[in-house]
Amino acid sequence: MNKTFSLLPEAASNLATQIDDLMTAEMLFSVFFTALIFVTVFVFAMKYRRRSAEDRPPHIHGSLLLELAWSLIPFAMILGFFVWGANIYFRAYATPQPDAMEIFVTGKQWMWKVQHPEGQREINELHLPLGRQVKFTMISEDVIHSFFIPAFRLKKDVIPGRYTSYYVTPTKLGDYHLFCAEYCGTQHSGMIGTVHVMQPTEYAKWAGGGDESMTARGEALFNQYGCSTCHLPDGKGRGPSLVGVYGSTVKLQGGKTLKADDAYIRESVLNPRSKIVDTYAAIMPTFQGQISEEGLLQIIAYVKSLEKEEGEQQ
Ligand code: CUA
Numbered sequence: 001m002n003k004t005f006s007l008l009p010e011a012a013s014n015l016a017t018q019i020d021d022l023m024t025a026e027m028l029f030s031v032f033f034t035a036l037i038f039v040t041v042f043v044f045a046m047k048y049r050r051r052s053a054e055d056r057p058p059h060i061h062g063s064l065l066l067e068l069a070w071s072l073i074p075f076a077m078i079l080g081f082f083v084w085g086a087n088i089y090f091r092a093y094a095t096p097q098p099d100a101m102e103i104f105v106t107g108k109q110w111m112w113k114v115q116h117p118e119g120q121r122e123i124n125e126l127h128l129p130l131g132r133q134v135k136f137t138m139i140s141e142d143v144i145h146s147f148f149i150p151a152f153r154l155k156k157d158v159i160p161g162r163y164t165s166y167y168v169t170p171t172k173l174g175d176y177h178l179f180c181a182e183y184c185g186t187q188h189s190g191m192i193g194t195v196h197v198m199q200p201t202e203y204a205k206w207a208g209g210g211d212e213s214m215t216a217r218g219e220a221l222f223n224q225y226g227c228s229t230c231h232l233p234d235g236k237g238r239g240p241s242l243v244g245v246y247g248s249t250v251k252l253q254g255g256k257t258l259k260a261d262d263a264y265i266r267e268s269v270l271n272p273r274s275k276i277v278d279t280y281a282a283i284m285p286t287f288q289g290q291i292s293e294e295g296l297l298q299i300i301a302y303v304k305s306l307e308k309e310e311g312e313q314q
Pocket residue numbers: 107108109110144145146180181182183184185188189191
């Protein structure tokens with residue numbers, strides 16, 4: 001690439017230019033005030049220097065107006081940066097669009113494993129369509145990693161035992177670096193990959209090449225581990241029916257309620273007795289250590305699909 005020198009990596013996502021603008025504004029702000037302070041210190045030191053041994057400065061009373069001004073004006077300016085930054089933050093962490101696609105990332109010493117809902121799986125590679133919002137759902141199989149795509153200005157810790165997510169829209173075709181940005185062991189520096197942003201039609205062709213969708217894989221696990229013998233769809237099993245459970249409000253023993261999301265389903269598989277659904281007995285065994293993080297994501301995808309096709313799954 002014959003590219004002139006640039007301080008910043010390529011800007012290939014909807015957030016990239018917004019974050020760059022904020023960074024540039026903060027830098028100019030800091031440089032301006034640093035210069036102002038240094039110049040003022042220097043000028044005052046010259047102007048008010050002691051001119052003779054008998055020099056006695058006049059007594060000065062403070063100025064309330066001046067003190068309020070130099071406290072409140074910078075406060076308002078910094079608050080402006082806070083609002084600006086918070087606005088971008090919410091866009092990256094909590095603004096799903098209706099057509100958002102989900103990508104599932106599992107970090108592991110020392111590789112990135114990616115699952116696409118249609119079934120494609122890849123390692124240290126990530127294919128994405130241009131112009132469509134992506135929700136990354138990420139988890140680690142071992143230690144803390146950090147999923148970092150500089151061209152997207154995306155950097156988010158990938159943590160064992162907890163899903164983290166991030167929303168971003170690729171806005172430029174091309175290949176970009178993918179890094180692990182959290183020291184995670186001897187091969188940390190080798191935990192890298194490539195992101196390919198493709199035309200949507202090409203992506204659809206590529207994504208359709210997987211052999212089995214995540215939902216289908218999840219259903220196979222659901223049967224393999226015997227979940228289907230208790231969680232009968234008609235609700236007459238020893239465990240509650242999972243049809244329509246995803247996204248719904250679940251009533252627990254003791255009267256507490258919660259919204260069934262990815263984290264709840266994962267916990268219910270690994271630590272089923274921590275939250276018992278009302279009117280059911282605490283008889284489900286744990287599946288801790290038996291199902292991989294990728295498998296858990298597939299089971300969640302399956303449970304989610306029971307929500308979507310409610311009625312016809314029966
Ligand atoms: Cu994974 Cu550093």
